Amino acid sequence: MIIPKLGLYIHIPFCIRKCPYCDFFSEKISSKEIVDKYVEALIHELSLYSELTSNRLVETIYIGGGTPTLFSPKKIDQILNAVNKFFTISADAEISMEANPGTVSSDDIRNYREIGINRLSIGIQSLNDKFLKILHRIHTRKEAIKVAETVSKYYDNFNLDLMHSLPGQTYADAINDLKELISLNPRHISWYQLTIEEGTAYAESIPSLPDEDVIDSIYIEGYDLLKSSGYHHYEVSAFAQKEYQCKHNVNYWTFGDYLGAGAGAHSKLTINNKIRRQSRIENTCTYINNLLENQPQEIYLSNEIIPEQNIPFEYFLNRLRLFTPLSINEYENYTGLSFNNIRYLFEKYSEDNLVTIEKDKITITEKGQLFINQMLEDFL
Numbered sequence: 571m572i573i574p575k576l577g578l579y580i581h582i583p584f585c586i587r588k589c590p591y592c593d594f595f596s597e598k599i600s601s602k603e604i605v606d607k608y609v610e611a612l613i614h615e616l617s618l619y620s621e622l623t624s625n626r627l628v629e630t631i632y633i634g635g636g637t638p639t640l641f642s643p644k645k646i647d648q649i650l651n652a653v654n655k656f657f658t659i660s661a662d663a664e665i666s667m668e669a670n671p672g673t674v675s676s677d678d679i680r681n682y683r684e685i686g687i688n689r690l691s692i693g694i695q696s697l698n699d700k701f702l703k704i705l706h707r708i709h710t711r712k713e714a715i716k717v718a719e720t721v722s723k724y725y726d727n728f729n730l731d732l733m734h735s736l737p738g739q740t741y742a743d744a745i746n747d748l749k750e751l752i753s754l755n756p757r758h759i760s761w762y763q764l765t766i767e768e769g770t771a772y773a774e775s776i777p778s779l780p781d782e783d784v785i786d787s788i789y790i791e792g793y794d795l796l797k798s799s800g801y802h803h804y805e806v807s808a809f810a811q812k813e814y815q816c817k818h819n820v821n822y823w824t825f826g827d828y829l830g831a832g833a834g835a836h837s838k839l840t841i842n843n844k845i846r847r848q849s850r851i852e853n854t855c856t857y858i859n860n861l862l863e864n865q866p867q868e869i870y871l872s873n874e875i876i877p878e879q880n881i882p883f884e885y886f887l888n889r890l891r892l893f894t895p896l897s898i899n900e901y902e903n904y905t906g907l908s909f910n911n912i913r914y915l916f917e918k919y920s921e922d923n924l925v926t927i928e929k930d931k932i933t934i935t936e937k938g939q940l941f942i943n944q945m946l947e948d949f950l
């Protein structure tokens with residue numbers, strides 16, 4: 571078993587208000603004081619991991635949320651300084667941060683770049699004011715375009731998030747949105763279908779969504795459009811220009827290690843040939859109090875070694891999302907398990923044309939991409 575690459579994820583669990591489709595952990599931002607306390611607690615948490623990761627290089631950093639751009643460049647700088655103090659960061663680390671177009675000025679965008687953020691991921695979601703309103707987004711089309719244009723001046727690498735199959739959205743609406751987004755020339759696009767997630771406002775009152783045949787047409791045309799515009803489809807919802815795949819997310823999908831910090835953050839760490847998963851409590855005040863009162867063990871909701879029999883499922887849950895070929899060595903190195911135990915399943919998938927197997931390389935076919943969930947059930 572190898573020690574995989576390590577990424578660091580930092581969760582900023584605050585938003586202006588909750589979007590009705592969102593199931594990420596975030597709370598309404600209540601005061602400046604809570605931001606200061608949260609940063610203090612977060613830095614304390616980061617300091618606890620310096621020994622655990624002392625002989626490892628952090629290859630990527632991702633500041634997600636919530637809405638990290640509710641934190642000023644000065645606050646983010648304070649967090650990055652702590653990260654540099656407690657970890658060894660690769661010289662060419664990808665350092666991403668999520669940005670909400672309703673919470674950043676042009677000066678902020680420039681200042682985040684100056685403090686070391688080298689990739690911004692902007693939650694545009696739609697470029698049509700009608701749908702931005704339906705989604706309860708806090709920004710307008712005009713603001714989103716201005717932010718994307720400003721970001722393109724200061725950042726070589728940036729992602730735009732766009733949703734489709736929104737309540738009341740037609741085929742033409744969805745394709746126009748995608749065309750306009752492509753014209754902003756991001757290096758990376760996350761283009762994903764609105765789904766109704768448990769615990770969200772939409773789950774309580776389900777909006778009327780486009781019919782299946784409309785959604786199918788949006789996918790077919792959207793994939794063609796992205797491909798002909800130079801975006802390589804490398805993961806279920808991710809499209810990138812050459813060399814601009816999101817390294818942090820690729821590390822998740824290849825079963826790499828990641829250390830999470832912050833309320834609600836998750837970790838997956840390989841330690842002494844065992845794989846450990848951690849999740850942290852989704853309550854900002856409790857998170858802060860436990861850390862500042864020196865009870866760090868109380869911030870975990872779970873902190874367990876993955877039983878060996880669950881590892882293949884966990885591995886493929888991530889790895890099958892990625893469309894790059896998978897090598898048998900890669901599976902064995904990252905899981906410490908023998909591929910021979912599951913070879914029969916892949917031979918069956920190959921007969922059903924869900925994958926191709928060539929020497930030690932397995933590639934998921936276009937048909938297979940539609941049957942990922944069915945394949946995963948075999949590993950449960």
Ligand code: SF4
Pocket residue numbers: 584585586587588589592593594596635636637670693
């Ligand atoms: S801004 Fe983003 S994280 Fe916050 S509620 Fe909306 S979708 Fe969720």
